[in-house]
Amino acid sequence: MTKRYWQKDIETISRRSLEDLQVKRLRSVFSRLYRTVPNFQSKCRESGVKPSDIESLKDIVKIPFTTSEDLRGGYPDGLLAVSRDKAVRLHTSSGTTGKPKALFFTKKDINQSADLIARCLTMTGTGSGDVLQNMMTYGLFTGAMVMHYGAEKVGALVIPAGPGSTERQVALMKDFGTTAVHILPSYALYIATFMARHGMDPRKDLSLKRAYMGAEPYSEKTRQKIESIYGIDVYNCYGLTEMNGPGVAFDCMERSGLHLWEDQFILEIIDPATGQQLPDGEQGELVLTTLCREAMPIMRYRTRDITRVKPGKCPCGRTHRRISRILGRTDDMFIIRGVNIFPQQIENVLMGIRGVAQNYQIVLESLDDITIRVEIASDMFDGNIERLLAIKKEIIEKVRSSVLVRPDVELLEPGTLPVADGKAKRVIDERTL
Incomplete structure (x- = not known):
């Protein structure tokens, strides 16, 4: 198995150097947020924490959590850490009831999110010569656009197909020799049913090699079923709009857990009932802190996603810790x-x-x-x-x-x-x- 890297130095950085980098970035982003976002400063004062209190990674527990309610409360731009004219893109996260969550991106944020996708695609074998058919929704949802920009960075030909129109999707895959798809697992299963109903065999009639799946929880057995039907490798892709979209964590070729890019995020696993941190290996709620986002950094965001940190080193050589596939959300249970x-x-x-x-x-x-x-x-x-x-x-x-x-x-x-x-x-x- 050939090892491929997009940013080898940072992907294989020593744990000591990585943690030193995290502390440096945490102190910097916390100070900037405290100085520029009044809502955040007020929360910190209520919790009795100020920038000089953050000296090590352990001090992150002093910082108050951010919740979905906080993001909705800051709508439309109350949590911006830069002037409005420096933001070049707006995405929103689900807002089926009440206000949505508005997330702003600067040019730097867009480039960094694309670089994370480039890391993910490169480590799973996609690059120049590949054809990636993007079947996620384009628009206010981050999933399609962030993957699109990252795939172009690695030199892949991107087909911005969007979702639905299954007959057209199959025709595009056949006509242009699609080798990779970004797709919902439930839709991948439906396409297989559609093809069988029309006398087609995904293994024989398509050129697919791999699929990137996310945006909805799915089980390991579902992954295995899709791999069997299509004769491909399926890679888990984890992300959320609040953290820049897809590419926060991703399977490598070992597919034994998703590497979470710790130069860009600090990960914690907490007991969802008490908010207390849990050790590696114990299952709980994933909490994420952005370290490099410019427009709208977020501290200790409660994702409500249930997972655990997988102990041990990955044979792929990357030093960023792995999380298990998402079991579900605290509000799915x-x-x-x-x-x-x-x-x-x-x-x-x-x-x-x-x-x-x-x-x-x-x-x-x-x-x-x-x-x-x-x-x-x-x-x-x-x-x-x-x-x-x-x-x-x-x-x-x-x-x-x-x-x-x-x-x-x-x-x-x-x-x-x-x-x-x-x-x-x-x-x-x-x-x-």
């Missing part, structure tokens, strides 16, 4: 009969069962009942009732073993459940108090 359940736990079971197709929904009907509506392969509906009962029993038993709750299961023909244009809606909560 639901409770049935007193048991905490993440949708990805159920997905991981379903995608490992032979005969299960690509789409499913979890329906919460009461505080005690959960129904899994799952599409299965069309050839399972051949009149053999025993076979249907057997797969239903297997799903029930394996889900109960995984999450300790027995579900009801409804088996559906392919195409029964709706296909989302964007992120898949997996959980339908019909509970009422």
Whole structure:
């Protein structure tokens, strides 16, 4: 396996030098925020912390957390750390109810975010000669544009396809020999179903080598299923608009955890209930601090994403610590009969069962009942009732073993459940108090 780097010196920097760099950047960005953003200064004064109190990485716990509510409260530009005329781009994060979160970028911010993507693509084998088809949403969402700029940096031909129009997506992949895609995992599964329905084989009819997937949580079994269908390597891509978009953390070719770029971010894992830091290896909520963002630095942002730091060194040679794939969000978790359940736990079971197709929904009907509506392969509906009962029993038993709750299961023909244009809606909560 050939080792490839975009910025080798910083990707393989010693841990001591990396931590020294983090302290230097943390002190600088904290002082600048304290001086230029009145809202942040007020929070710090309430917490009793000032710039001279930050002397080491351990002192980061003195700094108050930033939450989604803080970002919405600063809308539209109350958290800008530069004058408005230095910002050259605006993105917003989800605002389905109430105000969205507005994030500003300077030219330097845009270039740095593209460089992070360039690191990620280079370490996974994409570069000059590749064709990257970007199926994420262009617009106020950061995902597509940040990936686009980074892919151009490494010399790839970028097809800005955007989402949807599946027939056109397949035609583009075939006509231009697409070798890499940036795509939602749920949409990758849907394209495979579409191709099969039209007599096409993704392995034979496409030139794909790899896929970059993110923007919605998905399980390891789903990754394996997509790899098997397409005959490609799937790499996890983690990011969020609040932290510049995709490329905050990324799989290397070892695919044993996502390297989080610690020269640009300080990562913490905390107990979501108490806010206390947890040691490497323990699962909790990911908290991130930007170290190099110019327009809108953010201190100790509570992402609500659940993960852990993977102990040990990665064979790829990069020294930036790895996080495990995101298990879910603290607000994705639901409770049935007193048991905490993440949708990805159920997905991981379903995608490992032979005969299960690509789409499913979890329906919460009461505080005690959960129904899994799952599409299965069309050839399972051949009149053999025993076979249907057997797969239903297997799903029930394996889900109960995984999450300790027995579900009801409804088996559906392919195409029964709706296909989302964007992120898949997996959980339908019909509970009422």
